[in-house]
Amino acid sequence: xxxxxxxxxxxxxxxxxxxxxxxxxxxxxxxxxxxxxxxxxxxxxxxxxxxxxxxxxxxxxxxxxxxxxxxxxxxxxxxxxxxxxxxxxxxxxxxxxxxxxxxxxxxxx
Amino acid sequence: xxxxxxxxxxxxxxxxxxxxxxxxxxxxxxxxxxxxxxxxxxxxxxxxxxxxxxxxxxxxxxxxxxxxxxxxxxxxxxxxxxxxxxxxxxxxxxxxxxxxxxxxxxxxxxxxxx
Numbered sequence: 001x002x003x004x005x006x007x008x009x010x011x012x013x014x015x016x017x018x019x020x021x022x023x024x025x026x027x028x029x030x031x032x033x034x035x036x037x038x039x040x041x042x043x044x045x046x047x048x049x050x051x052x053x054x055x056x057x058x059x060x061x062x063x064x065x066x067x068x069x070x071x072x073x074x075x076x077x078x079x080x081x082x083x084x085x086x087x088x089x090x091x092x093x094x095x096x097x098x099x100x101x102x103x104x105x106x107x108x109x
Numbered sequence: 110x111x112x113x114x115x116x117x118x119x120x121x122x123x124x125x126x127x128x129x130x131x132x133x134x135x136x137x138x139x140x141x142x143x144x145x146x147x148x149x150x151x152x153x154x155x156x157x158x159x160x161x162x163x164x165x166x167x168x169x170x171x172x173x174x175x176x177x178x179x180x181x182x183x184x185x186x187x188x189x190x191x192x193x194x195x196x197x198x199x200x201x202x203x204x205x206x207x208x209x210x211x212x213x214x215x216x217x218x219x220x221x222x223x
Contacts, residue, residue, distance in 0.1 A: 006151075008149065031207055031208070032209075042216075045214070049209065051208065095203060097203070099154075100151055
């Protein structure tokens with residue numbers, strides 16, 4: 001079983017839509033969680049950390065469910081510029097950061 | 110601004126050649142990483158290092174070795190390149206405490222092994 005699993009998509013949504021991605025992780029002792037964004041032919045960049053209490057950054061909301069070992073990312077009011085691949089990242093213990101395969105989002109006019 | 114640089118953006122090598130990929134970061138980060146990224150597989154961790162001369166295997170270390178002689182530089186070595194090592198190679202460094210970690214990536218090296 002992969003350490004971090006994501007639905008690869010693609011998700012094709014119209015502008016203004018709300019879209020949610022989920023990610024599951026296998027190591028119950030994992031200590032920290034993140035969402036990264038990767039644009040086509042670019043390097044990944046941190047979008048947001050995911051805290052136990054959930055956190056929001058503008059149109060983006062991240063949640064962690066430790067009991068079920070999944071994290072989620074919700075994007076409200078999608079913009080064309082949100083089109084990218086969203087990568088779920090887990091720090092299992094020793095900063096050996098593990099990535100999911102990514103979920104591709106395309107927002108259409 | 111944190112900067113992570115990689116020695117080459119594109120590289121073409123022949124099977125059996127020894128290949129060196131270099132990565133340099135300018136922010137005094139202790140942790141550095143090498144990943145490869147392939148379609149449908151995402152980023153897979155090859156090796157990481159948490160200090161000078163320290164290294165840890167990731168998920169796919171076979172066919173690779175690393176060197177960290179100085180804090181700012183982390184090198185990935187393909188001892189004898191094979192066609193299945195054709196990939197995008199991404200280097201990263203990391204900062205931040207638990208829950209606040211941020212990885213900064215270099216632009217990547219696209220390696221083609223013929």
